[in-house]
Amino acid sequence: MSGATVEAAGSPSIWRRRPFWNLFVPAIGVGLEQQIVFIALPLLVYQASASAIEMNLVRALGLMPNLLLAFLIGALVDQANKKNWLVAALIVQGTCLVGLASAFGSGLTHPLVIYPLVFALSTAVYAYYNAQTAALKMALRQDELGPATAAMSSVGQTFQMLGPALAGLLLMLPAPSASLWAAAAVAVMSLAAILPLALASSSPPQGGRLRDRVLEGWRALRANRPMWLSTLVVIVANCAEGMFNITMLQKAQALGLSGAEIGLMFSAAGATGLAGALLAPWIRARITMGGASLFGLGVMTLCYVAAAVASQAITLTAVLAVEALGGMVYSVMIWTLRQETTPVAVIGRVTGLTGSLFKLAMPFAIVGAGFLSEHSGLTAVFAASAALGAAMVVAFAASPVLRTLR
Numbered sequence: 001m002s003g004a005t006v007e008a009a010g011s012p013s014i015w016r017r018r019p020f021w022n023l024f025v026p027a028i029g030v031g032l033e034q035q036i037v038f039i040a041l042p043l044l045v046y047q048a049s050a051s052a053i054e055m056n057l058v059r060a061l062g063l064m065p066n067l068l069l070a071f072l073i074g075a076l077v078d079q080a081n082k083k084n085w086l087v088a089a090l091i092v093q094g095t096c097l098v099g100l101a102s103a104f105g106s107g108l109t110h111p112l113v114i115y116p117l118v119f120a121l122s123t124a125v126y127a128y129y130n131a132q133t134a135a136l137k138m139a140l141r142q143d144e145l146g147p148a149t150a151a152m153s154s155v156g157q158t159f160q161m162l163g164p165a166l167a168g169l170l171l172m173l174p175a176p177s178a179s180l181w182a183a184a185a186v187a188v189m190s191l192a193a194i195l196p197l198a199l200a201s202s203s204p205p206q207g208g209r210l211r212d213r214v215l216e217g218w219r220a221l222r223a224n225r226p227m228w229l230s231t232l233v234v235i236v237a238n239c240a241e242g243m244f245n246i247t248m249l250q251k252a253q254a255l256g257l258s259g260a261e262i263g264l265m266f267s268a269a270g271a272t273g274l275a276g277a278l279l280a281p282w283i284r285a286r287i288t289m290g291g292a293s294l295f296g297l298g299v300m301t302l303c304y305v306a307a308a309v310a311s312q313a314i315t316l317t318a319v320l321a322v323e324a325l326g327g328m329v330y331s332v333m334i335w336t337l338r339q340e341t342t343p344v345a346v347i348g349r350v351t352g353l354t355g356s357l358f359k360l361a362m363p364f365a366i367v368g369a370g371f372l373s374e375h376s377g378l379t380a381v382f383a384a385s386a387a388l389g390a391a392m393v394v395a396f397a398a399s400p401v402l403r404t405l406r
Contacts (some may be wrong), residue, residue, distance in 0.1 A: 014148050019139035022026040022197035023132060025384035026090070027141065027155050029190030030128055033183045035166060038062075041100070046276035060094040066355055073127050074352025082135040082371040083197050089128035090194065093194055094301045096121035101180035102400065126355075131350045137344055138199045150332050156220065157274035157328060162267070164306040172359040217349025224341050226401055229353070230293075230334055233402070234358050234391050237297065239365035240388035241327060243293035246302055246366050247373060247381040248320055254378070255313055265317045276328030280336075289333050291403040295398055296330025299323070301389030309381035337405065 014020045015075050047057045065073070077085055089241045096117045130151075140148055159166070173179055221230055252262045276296075284292045302322035310316045342350045396402050 005012075010106060010122075014140065014144050014151065017140065017144070018146070019199070020136075020148055020151075020196065022194060023136055024151060024155075025193040026086070026190040027132065027152055029186045029193065030090075030093075030125065031155040031159050033097070033100060033186045033190070034125060035123070035162075036179055036183040036186070037097075039064075040183075043107075044104050044177065045114065048104065048107075053288070054111070058114070060389055061115060061118045063359075064119065065126045068358060069128075070124060070126070070352035070356040071214050071217075071349070072210070073123075073130050074217060074349035075210055076126070077134055077348030077352075078213065078217070080131075082131050082138060083199055085131040086128060086135060086194055087191065089124045090187055090191040092124035092298065093121060093128070094184050094191065096124065097180050097187060100204035101177045101184060104177040104180065105175065107345070108124065114165050130348055130351050130355075131385060133339070134344065134347045135197070137339055137342075137347055139197070142340065143277075146284065146336045147281050148276050149336045149339055153280075153328065153332050153335065154274050154277040157277055159270075162270070208216045212299075214349060217346050217353055220343070220346040221350050221353050223382055224350075226405060227338055227341055227350070229399055229402055230337060231354050231357050232299075233396055234334055235361055236355075236388055237300070237330070237392050238358055239361050240304065240385040240392070241300065241323075243369040243381055243388075244300075244307065244323065244363045244367055244379050244385045247385075248307065248316070249286045250373060251307070251378050252313070252316060253369075255316065259311055261313065263321060265313075268317050269320045269326050271329040272321040273324040277327040277332055279325075280329045280332035283329060284333065284336075286402075288406050289337065290396075290403040293330055293405070294403065295387065296326045296328075296333065297393045297396060299326025300330065301393055303390055304382050308379045308386070314368035333405075 042058055081360050099113065099117050100121070103109060103117070136148055136152070137145065173182075221231070249262065250267060257265070280292065283295065287295065300323055303319050303326065306319045307316070307323075311317050337356060338350065339347075364395060369384075373381050
């Protein structure tokens with residue numbers, strides 16, 4: 001299905017479906033593992049090198065597979081047995097985490113050791129999520145995809161909410177590298193949880209040159225007009241949100257908030273983001289997918305305006321929390337649209353392509369936000385975010401294809 005009409009989700013009981021649990025429980029594990037690595041790894045690198053540059057390089061490496069390998073991974077996932085791919089991705093994650101824990105535990109922290117392991121770990125995590133998207137479509141009925149996508153989205157928001165508390169617990173461990181051993185144990189438990197997964201058999205696409213398979217995915221995305229137009233909107237909306245998020249950190253510091261207080265502020269945003277993920281199917285059922293998408297975009301844009309005038313910590317926290325709710329409602333609509341309108345045969349490639357395109361302009365926007373805040377102040381960055389957000393609200397509302405999504 002690739003038309004503008006998408007059936008609204010009813011109230012399917014995904015929680016009584018064993019295939020969903022076989023995917024949801026490992027998703028919890030991978031989410032926890034990611035959060036541990038996100039917090040612990042930069043700290044370990046900084047402790048070992050005393051270099052902020054190396055710490056930031058490690059974080060940048062975590063983004064590279066999504067930008068550089070998404071097309072390739074998507075093409076390979078579409079050719080592969082999805083369950084085998086999920087299992088292999090978890091095995092690679094566990095192996096990399098054991099390698100990193102051993103390296104930091106023994107003091108073998110040379111970049112030639114750490115960087116390849118970090119890149120391989122990040123690639124395996126992205127490969128897992130790509131295959132999970134395809135497996136979810138194969139395991140569930142069409143009317144279950146919306147609630148399932150919302151439930152999966154809630155996992156990341158939960159760990160974002162618990163991030164500061166988790167960071168405190170990790171810092172209390174007797175050996176810093178113990179956190180990576182814990183993450184490796186979580187990967188093993190996720191592997192055990194996914195082994196019973198049973199997927200309906202599907203005919204894999206015929207073999208061919210990798211370039212041809214990637215082009216087939218590109219043509220499928222372009223032919224799916226609702227998804228293609230939504231992708232163009234997301235590219236700009238993500239730029240606005242990226243500028244907003246990085247500038248919120250600067251504004252919080254300018255208001256004199258401590259690191260712990262900033263962490264709690266973003267935890268509050270994680271909580272409302274979780275609420276947004278859980279509420280998204282309910283909102284869609286009442287005002288359609290197009291209406292829910294416009295609601296999310298509109299809330300985000302209003303928050304960009306509010307951030308420009310916020311002058312108290314409590315107000316800034318409220319703005320961030322409301323923006324997270326609207327942003328998650330919008331994100332769930334986009335991910336659900338991709339799930340429901342993309343054929344199984346090309347969903348890995350379309351997921352890879354859209355995953356890269358969604359973030360295509362974000363690095364430039366974030367760097368631009370830095371220059372703008374330096375020369376014109378934080379208010380100018382929030383104004384730029386609001387302008388981009390408002391433009392996307394108008395573009396979405398002006399498109400019959402998008403605003404009539406069901």
